[in-house]
Amino acid sequence: MPGTTRLLCLAASALLAGLAAPPSPAAAHDLPRTYVVSKAPGVLPEGIAIDHDGTMYVSSDGTGALYRGSVRDPQLRPFPAAGTADRPSSLGVHTDGTGRVYSVGGVELTVHDRHGRLLTTRTAQGGPLGPSHLNDLVITDDAVYVTDWANPVVHRAALRHGVLGPLEPWLDIRSAFPQFPAQYWLLNGIVADRSGTTLLVASNGTEAVWRVDVATRDVAQVDLGGASFGADGMLLRGRTLYAVLNYAAPSGVYVAELDTQLRTGSVIHRITGEPFDLPTTLARYGCRLYVVNSQNDEPPGEPPYTVSAIDDPMCAPPGRTR
Template sequence: MPGTARLVRLGASVLLVGLAAVPAPAVARQLPDTYVVSRSPGVLPEGIAIGRDGTMYVSSDGTGALYRGNVRDPRLRPFRAEGVEGRPSTLGVHTDPRGRIFSVGGAELTVHDRAGRLLASRAAQDGPLGAPDLNDLVITKDAVYVTDWANPVVHRAEIHGGTLGPLLPWLDIRSAFPQFPAQYWLLNGIVADEEGTTLLVASNGTEAVWRVDVATRETGHLDLGGASFGADGMLLRGRTLYAVLNYGAPSGVYIAELDEGLRAGSVTHRITGEPFDLPTTLARHGCRLYVVNSQNDEPPGKPPYTVSAIQDPVCERSENSRTYP
């Protein structure tokens, strides 16, 4: 049972202690605007993560596969990750500072090293509405928090001394809004502040983002001026919230500036239309945003399946975001 599963230590022999520095080319060069995840039918990309060295991982909702590339190269290739061969769908994917790859699909959370070796696998328990459908995750210094599309539940796996604990139900988010029908919560993106003390959880069903105090589990509505904000994937940098919307508002990237307590804010940028094709989530590297084009509105979509790169309009760096130094 997940609740009584023995803790499994992530072996030190396969953990990365740091990312190797990448030598800079002598001359700056253009970075691609479009990345091809795959040309195989039915891939339907969903999640994305980019490490400090520019390594990019993209997940497949259609096949469960993971793909890997680099921001300098317009083509991704299959990432051979142990233990996910039978997983029909992989959604959220993120990396930690050690370069480990965390991903979720169905009821399973997995952790791999950069060679694709399986370091840990955790199964979520059934929720109040039945079997879990894990959607996205965020990694803090002491835990992994995972949203559940099929249940109004945030799951949590503790990280302690290199050990990943069992994945357990941590918060039934209906406690903040009990009058809303549970089957329509549709929990999606999740982010945390730098200290890991505050979570922001997106809900398609309520067309809102919810703020959760980790210590008390107190949950409240993030006030963004009353606009529909049922985000899919999200990214938080300081007090800047980046979100991909594809429901309840025109599809695209929305950027909001939040107050110090992450309780309220206002949308400052809306980037919609081209080049997006039902975007689901995004990552940031340098002064660029990398947005997944899922094509999930008309499955199985039409190859090639892509990621679009756009300039971050709030980036403080002065250099051209399309060049790599």
């Protein structure tokens, strides 16, 4: 969630009543628990992605920079991503199966190779409320879907043989809740099932996660037992939804088990308090969750800016399977 507009959620609330083998147990035990993204002032980390080889990328809401490191090294370093120097903010960041790095900030979606060479730039057209403020993205076999913090819109760029098409408005999500004010949807995290036929989209403003059928564009709220669930970043693994909450609930990692259609579920784990410092999103590698500490509640925060690694509560103990 962008730090500069986070307080808009207060107005909204008043209107509502890994592909590679994971590290061995011994190796995982020796991995750092805290990763320093940067010690430079004003970085305010926001997004995170971990590639199949353990390479970690973290974006900066405060400066627009990208940082790169490894799950084996507690210190990240600037990632020389060409063409992002003038982007004041970078939010969502993800990698694909070839190691390319996708990131969004402002009105731009950019794609870099692992060396930082700029491969593609796509610019969002805006939405019903004006210019876009792209927030997060998910990559499927045939498209990239991007949420828009400033508009109640999900954008889409077709993906064919590694070539990215134009980034175009694809879904106006207001159809699911037309009486809710357009400016307070505040779309955040977005994830897809393995087939790419179902999306889950988080909305801070509605304090809910919305299920989107890609073929029909039908939208329905995911029923999580009536609990407020205005997630920021999310991660979907099978039927397990990992989400970071930092608004209308204690900040931390929430884990929900969903039904096979991803329509209903219940929260089965809540991890709050230390070591988090206004977490925004998370990534998974092996049996660990990597959680970004944004410090966006008190910008520009206080260096160092960090990522915290915690044990995944959904991992089975040795000798047991889930």
